[in-house]
Amino acid sequence: MSRPRSQAEYLARLVPPSVAGLNRRSLLAGAAGAGALLGTGLLAGCGSDSDSGGADAKTVSLGSNQSDPKPKDVIAKVMDGFKTSTGVQANINTVDHNTFQENINNYLQGKPDDVFMWFAGYRMRFFAAKGLAGDLSDVWGKLSGYSDAFKKASTGDDGKQYFVPASYYPWAVFYRKSVWQQRGYQVPKTLDELNNLGAQMKKDGLNPIAFADKDGWPAMGTFDILNLRINGYQFHVDLMAGKEAWTSDKVKKVFDTWAGLLPIHQPDSLGRTWQEAAQSLQQKKSGMYLLGLFVAQQFNNDEQDDLDFFTFPEVDSTIGAKALDAPIDGYMMARKPKSETAAKKLLEYVGSKDAANITVKNDPSTLVANTGADTSGYTALQKKAAELVGSATEIAQFLDRDTRPDFASTVMIPALQQFIKDPKDISGLLTSIENQKKSIFTS
Amino acid sequence: MSDLPLIQADRAVPPPAATTTTRGRGRRLRLLSRTDRVVITLMVLVPLLLVVGLVWLPAAATVLLSGTDWDGIGPLGEIDWVGLKNYDDVVNIYPPFVPAVQNNLLWLAALFVVATPFGMFLAVLLDKELRGSRFYQTALYLPVVLSLALIGFVWQLIYSRDQGLLNALLGSQTDWYGDPNVNIWAVLFAAGWRHVGYIMLLYLAGLKGVDPSLREAAAVDGSSEASTFFRVVFPVMRPINIIVLVVTVIESLRAFDLVWVINKGRNGLELLSALVTQNVVGEASRIGFGSALATIMLVVSLVFITLYLFTVMREDRR
Structure with missing residues (x-):
């Protein structure tokens, strides 16, 4: 077979007769354009995908790792309570529990939600020390009903608080x-x-x-x-x-x-x-x-x-x-929330006894951290668990949260x-x- | 093919360069218009940028990062260079490394020796136009189509020690997933189950393309079924054989999904790819250490890729 003598000739051969009527240049340009478009589309896809959440203080976003049906429902009810009490709408982004935990580094360094759920312990202090979490000392000034053990568990290496405890289990x-x-x-x-x-x-x-x-x-x-x-x-x-x-x-x-x-x-x-x-x-x-x-x-x-x-x-x-x-679950604030006032309002609310009361009413498999909450709705098992933790001299968080x-x-x-x-x-x-x-x- | 007259017609006509020769006062003829050149440059540049940006740069970055102790947090300026410490750690104090290499090799051997030949065998059977061959094809290919999460779940139902189908049928107490001497075989069986379907389909497509007159000629010459396959069909299918070989090697090097779904590549199911993921992707974020593992994997892959390219290029030169 003869070799094509020029590139144009070579390209001409590639076009089947059925489409030869079409201007081949426009075809090629179209293909290249589509390629370029695909490329930029891919790159753009890596960036932010949602900027919703609003700049006004009427909404606040919450990253939740409570993906099981019951806890998820409880979080939704607590956020409804938040809206009734403050008028601020909380948008919940629920992510599978393990996935949330495994992606936490990227999540916090990217565009995290204003408030996110996390655990007390080494990992919380680590993020605080790295500057990936917001200082909540002033929120703690307004919270009541927490024992010293819980406050200590919420404190970073620099002595400031970075965490609001919500629930725990022994x-x-x-x-x-x-x-x-x-x-x-x-x-x-x-x-x-x-x-x-x-x-x-x-x-x-x-x-x-x-x-x-x-x-x-x-x-x-x-x-x-x-x-x-x-x-x-x-x-x-x-x-x-x-x-x-x-x-x-x-x-x-x-x-x-x-x-x-x-x-x-x-x-x-x-x-x-x-x-x-x-x-x-x-x-x-x-x-x-x-x-x-x-x-x-x-x-x-x-x-x-x-x-x-x-x-x-x-x-x-x-x-x-x-x-x-007795691992403690709770809330933290992103380093740069879109609206700090709204985020702090939310953290204050989830630390309040009102939020704790909603949790008690709806979830029998957890204990609330706020001692001001009405725990008369606890099952016998919950009561005993709360007593056990209350009488503990020291509370560890669990190996993978303590190291x-x-x-x-x-x-x-x-x-x-x-x-x-x-x-x-x-x-x-x-x-x-x-x-x-x-x-x-x-x- | 209908492009034959096209070429001959082209030869008769002088090069279609009338538009460029009028303007081009250069020494040689410009055969491509400016638009052509722009388009071609774009068509080369865009894929090139994509390949460099999405393949070569990350690969180079992995090799670079493998010399650091980065934990994935904070600016790049804070990364400390630690030299070959990560490699030293991988080889000397990281217990899962040696089992991972062994398992990868075992995986390759099992696919190569058992699953691939069996898939080819099934393809040859199905090529005989058995009754209901469509059904067998679909059944055998189904595992390749199913999503991984589903496959992991299906095998969990079969292999579970306390509630699994297999132990219920056999009346045994074997801990298929937990016993490190057993679980790798259990997983290899599941992996083979997928691989057989894949190879079967590839090979079947190849067999359909073999010229029937070759078989007829062999039959006329009195060749048996077996010797027709080994002496005539198999050599004719050399390109497909090479593809099957490459697919097998690639599948065993990137084996990851099943063990990850089962127990995240621990306890007897260590694989290099799973170790990389454990270290880099999860909460652990040992980016430097994980990159060292990834680099080792890259080097191993390069050995096979080089061998493959070497064979293919020698083929072309002939």
Whole structure:
């Protein structure tokens, strides 16, 4: 075949006779134009997608991570209450809970909503220190009904407040009253009693402690409570802050104790979700389950009264059993809200006892942070949970909220799963954690 | 084809450059008008900018970032250079790295040795015009069309230890997703399930394009079914074979979705791509460290890409 002698000739060949009648230049120009258009369209798409929310102080936007139906409904009701009380409309942007958490860095550095939902703990202080959250000290001046523990949990490293607590839930050992009554089980007060109870449950054909760690985070709850019981709150905080060595005997003892308890945990936990483990408790196949109060979501309405809990038993009598994980959820303000007055009005409202009352009325699986709220609507379980947290000497937030997120997700999750897989090589595991911790915390 | 007379006609006519020669006093003839040149420049520039901006710059930035400890927050000016520390950490103190490399290789081997040949085999069967071959085609191709979220959910229903179909049928207690010795095979089966359909369709399209007279000739020469396929059809399908090979390698290198849906690439399901995502995309934001992992993945991919290009170019030169 002959080669075309010029580019024009080459191009002419490419045009099938059926369209040859069409001016080829206009065709080509059109194609190039479409390409350019596509390009700019793509680039523009990366920028802002909505500038709604308004510059006037009549609206304020709220980024919500409460994507489950019930909490989502509660947030909507609280925002209705806000509108009735102040006349300002709150536009809620709900994002799936995990997605929200995973995108938080980009979200806060982009164009976040005026007010967004987040957790107390290291991560809140981290954003405050990075200048990604607004100072709420003046809002706190107008809030009432919060204990010092909550104010402390809302304070950044610089002593200013950056967070308004809304709700919290404790981690405890849950069980079904009917099962325990039928078998005559007693709440264990010490580790030995827990072990004996576990042995008895095994004999009775139950999984003593339901357990699931497919998603990686539930085992953090077990580590937290054992560390709090064995080494106390201060050591836990220092360990989470990277100040203590993971290779120390203290941490080793936590894992040794845990390894001793693993036989009374439900086996094959790494392929199970917490929902499945909770259902084994609900179906009376497991005797107890260490989890947050949200375990109640897996129980039917008529079974809620059958659910009870106790705090994890004492391991060391000099430490006691008064500390626990009770993560606090709440609100923060973006660094540059479109309308600071409206945003602060909203934060003041969500921190008020009116907002807390709406939450109490509508959601039985959470506890409100404001002590001024009318808690007569609490279920028996909620009342007991509130008492438990109220009597706690120290409150931790949960491993992935108390330490650097990169450490929690890329080091601790694989490490805890490795431990569950192979509980024998504890010192090798701890050396690996310590090496990675040094590398991460120095960067 | 109807473009043959077009070319011959062109040869007879002098170059269509009448408009440019009147103006062009230059030494050589301008065959393209100004509009042509503008259009062609645009058509080269726009895709070039897109490729450079969306592929090459990010790739270069990844390599650069892999030498830093950036956490994704704050201005670029605050980034500290840490040299090769991230690579050192990846290889020496990051436990998931070695299993990830092993799993990627295992993935490649499983797709290459089992799934791809099986997909080709199915294509050959379906090419025989069996009754209901449309139905089989659809059934086998369906996994490729389904959304990932759905596929993850479907397999969760089958593999779940306590509530799954498989354990209920077998009466076993196998922890398909949780036991690190088992879960990689469970996932490879699911991945193979998708891959077979993909390869089947590609190969079937190729088989339909094989000239039937070749088979007839082979049959006349007394060749058996098997030797016709291996000696005649298979060599004729060389271009398709290369595409299938490349698709298999690419699929195993970018394997990510299934393990991510299952357990985010942990506990026996580590893959390089999942580790990159865990470190870079999530809340962790270890951009520097994740970039080091991504760079390693890039280098591994480059090995295969180079091999592929080398083969293809040698082919062209022949």
